[in-house]
Amino acid sequence: xxxxxxxxxxxxxxxxxxxxxxxxxxxxxxxxxxxxxxxxxxxxxxxxxxxxxxxxxxxxxxxxxxxxxxxxxxxxxxxxxxxxxxxxxxxxxxxxxxxxxxxxxxxx
Amino acid sequence: xxxxxxxxxxxxxxxxxxxxxxxxxxxxxxxxxxxxxxxxxxxxxxxxxxxxxxxxxxxxxxxxxxxxxxxxxxxxxxxxxxxxxxxxxxxxxxxxxxxxxxxxxxxxxxxx
Numbered sequence: 001x002x003x004x005x006x007x008x009x010x011x012x013x014x015x016x017x018x019x020x021x022x023x024x025x026x027x028x029x030x031x032x033x034x035x036x037x038x039x040x041x042x043x044x045x046x047x048x049x050x051x052x053x054x055x056x057x058x059x060x061x062x063x064x065x066x067x068x069x070x071x072x073x074x075x076x077x078x079x080x081x082x083x084x085x086x087x088x089x090x091x092x093x094x095x096x097x098x099x100x101x102x103x104x105x106x107x108x
Numbered sequence: 109x110x111x112x113x114x115x116x117x118x119x120x121x122x123x124x125x126x127x128x129x130x131x132x133x134x135x136x137x138x139x140x141x142x143x144x145x146x147x148x149x150x151x152x153x154x155x156x157x158x159x160x161x162x163x164x165x166x167x168x169x170x171x172x173x174x175x176x177x178x179x180x181x182x183x184x185x186x187x188x189x190x191x192x193x194x195x196x197x198x199x200x201x202x203x204x205x206x207x208x209x210x211x212x213x214x215x216x217x218x219x220x
Contacts (some may be wrong), residue, residue, distance in 0.1 A: 030206070042211045043201075044211070045209045048206065070112075088150065090151075094157040094205065094207075095164055096141060096153070097153060097205075098151040100149060
């Protein structure tokens with residue numbers, strides 16, 4: 001099937017780390033992505049990882065990929081209130097298929 | 109332009125009417141996607157154009173939906189005989205390669 005799955009909500013306190021999880025469907029997906037959608041704003045590509053990598057770090061963002069379990073995660077270090085948004089994962093299997101999004105709420 | 113533009117930004121129509129949604133991608137980008145996002149939902153894939161290849165229409169929910177891309181650039185998504193369940197935000201994405209992806213602001217369609 002084409003169901004990329006994410007938990008719907010995550011709430012953290014400012015300064016804590018956030019971990020958003022995603023399970024994808026196709027072991028042959030070449031790239032996996034994380035996007036951010038802020039209220040009233042468009043979708044923004046945050047980061048991506050190539051399928052032959054296990055980890056990618058980009059400033060406060062760390063992406064972990066477990067190909068065996070088809071599990072992708074996004075860790076945001078030192079989460080700030082400005083990180084409050086909906087985060088989508090997506091896999092590229094010929095075309096981009098998105099999860100349903102995880103709403104991250106950051107409490108001061 | 110510097111980004112992806114979509115028009116109109118908002119469209120309110122009556123059930124049964126036809127609507128056309130337009131996407132102006134980034135010049136030179138070879139791939140163009142249409143998605144729709146219903147309230148509180150993820151992005152539902154609709155259709156994908158890649159260069160001169162035949163489009164992947166596998167996500168179109170019914171034969172009331174169609175899309176074309178003229179000259180490898182501007183794309184129009186047409187919904188015929190709109191239904192209330194078609195109400196959503198329709199997003200266009202302009203993609204050059206695996207890491208150059210830009211999304212438009214979307215067209216919010218409301219079918220009364």
